Amino acid sequence: MIYTSGSTGNPKGVMNEHGGVVNRLLWTQSEYRLTAEDSxxxxxxxxxxxxxWELLWSVTCGAKLVFAKPEGHKDALYLKELIEGHNITTIHFVPSMLGVFLGSMELGDCPSLQRVLCSGEALQMDHVNLFKEKFRxxxxxxxxGPTEAAIDVSSWEVPLEGDLSGVSIGKPVANTRLYVLDEDNGLVPLGVTGELCIGGIQVARGYLNREELTAERFIANPFAAGERIYKTGDLARWLPDGNIEYIGRKDNQVKIRGYRIELGEIENALSLVAGISQCCVLAKEDASGNKRLVGYVVSEEKLDKTYLQDQLKSSLPEYMVPMIWVELDQMPLTSxxxxxxxxxxEPESSDLSTKEYVAPRTExxxxxAAxxxxLLGIEKVGIHDNFFxxxxxSLLVTRLVSIIRDELSIEIPITDIFKFNTVYELSSYLNYKIISFNDSIDEFSMNIEL
Incomplete structure (x- = not known):
């Protein structure tokens, strides 16, 4: 059983059966044919x-399993060293982290790597093009695939030769059927967008103690008596070549950095904070195309962003806490x-920071600041603005460290960005680091004027 975010504010436990997981593992091995030489x-x-599958696939074929250190999945250089040090042949990435990883690679790096699997969010053309540049x-x-259908239900081997017109999610895996349906659960024609539904052995038993939701999302298969299908809430369409194109979410569930987030769950937690009379949370794209959570609130008192974030962090994981806030006198309503x-x-620059703008003073x-x-797609950054x-x-922290290394020729660990998270603090630290590599960070922290 794996819990996923719920639109009502209550996470829902997905009951996957062993048969579905075994089917996924057997299909995986038949598709990729790992041996004892793989890692x-x-x-x-x-x-x-x-x-x-990361944990269990190796058991089915005798391959070596190498555990990354905690939080190691966020560090591109560490992953490079891990791949090269253990002759890793097989690795998974959420597409957004794949982009960060590729940005730190050079052609010829990680020569043992044979296959990269992506899932968790939409793979973009820029990811594919960069991959083709860095790896041969x-x-x-x-x-x-959703959690409700034992991990993955379709796959597409990306053609590495020639130009692509788009990115596909491919065709069904073994013993799985995919349907694209209209509002009446009828099949839509080729090329027409509809809701992607899943049938076959990998469909989960349902949600733990959520009979109504289970009945709503796991319905009788209109095309096979005695079977069920899972309504994903994802929009998709069949392509002429037999592959499926993913379009997006049907509701306000969003994917940010690989995490599936129900905005309603955040709104539910936010509504419980004292002083908040109305609220709404949206996922907005910045100038770089990255999705960010934006919280809109009508507050009985002056908006305190830090207080709101601290309250939400007590009940939500950090990736579900908005860092951008917009205070309104009242929420706009339809007729x-x-x-x-x-x-x-849309959020304005003044909504992003709690600090008064102070322009950069040194080189x-x-x-x-530049x-x-x-990196953040912002026109103006002051020296006391907080990066977060x-x-x-975390993904942008990884990219920031790489850019500092490439453009300023200074190597710093990722943890330093969390300690020195304003331009002023980081600039002072970098200057200090150049002067002395031996003094401790803790001693330096005490000397910074905050």
Whole structure:
């Protein structure tokens, strides 16, 4: 059983049966044919469904299983060393982290690598193009599947030769059937968008103690008596070549950095915070195309972003806590009195930071501010602005460290960004690091004027 986020504010436990998991493992081995000469990296959290095949696939074929260190999946250089040090042949990436990893690679790196599997969010063309630049003769597969159907139900081997017109999620895996249905659960024609539904052995038993939701999402298969299908809520369409194209979510469930997030769960937690009378949470794209959570609130008192975030972190994982907040006098409504999400304003630069803007004063501060502006898609960054308030997260921290290494020729660990998270603090630390490599960070921290 694996828990996933729930739109009502209560996470739902998906009851996957052993038969579905075994089918997924047997299909995986028949597709990729690993041997005792292969090595797999286990780097996914045990609460995420990908970890199931990472942990068990090697058992079916005698391959070596190598465990990454905690939080190692966020460090591209560590993963490179792990792959090269253990002759890793097989690894999984969420596409957004694949992009970070590829940005730190050079052609010829990780020569043992034979196959890279992607899932968790939509694989983009820029990921594919960058992969083809950095690796030769390495297989790249795009997999798709919800937790409710034992991890993955379709796969697509990305063609590494020639130009692509788009990215597909491929065809069904063994003993699995995929349907694209209209609102009346009828089959839609080729090329027409509908809801992707899953049938076959991998369909889960349902949700633990959630009979109504189970009945709503796991329905009788209209095309096979005695079987069930799972309604994914994802929009898709069949392509002429027999593959499926993923379009997006049918509801307001979103994927951010590989995490499946129900915005309603965040709104439910936010509504319980004292002083919040109305709220809404949206996933907005920044100038770089990265999705960020934006919280809209009507508050009885002056908005305190830090307080809100601390309250949410007590009941939600950090990746579900918005860093961008917009305070409104009242929520916009439609003519029938419902919340008009489309009319909510775009966040302004002033909404991103709790600090008064102070311009860079030194060359180092100017360099870092420019890096932050490009990385975060923000026009103006002050020296006291907090990287994480501006929309920074763990994946962007990894990219920031790589950019500092490439552009400033300074090597720093990822943990330093969490300690020195303003331009002023980081600039002071980098200057200090150049002068002395031996003094401790803790001693330096005490001397910074905050």
């Amino acid at each position: 797999i990296v286990q780097k996914t959290s045990f609460s995420f469904d990908v970890s199931v 003769n390495v297989r790249l597969d795009n997999l798709y 029938n009195g419902k919340l008009d999400r489309k009319s909510l304003p 180092r501060e100017e360099q870092l 890096i932050w502006q490009n 308030e501006l929309g920074g997260h």
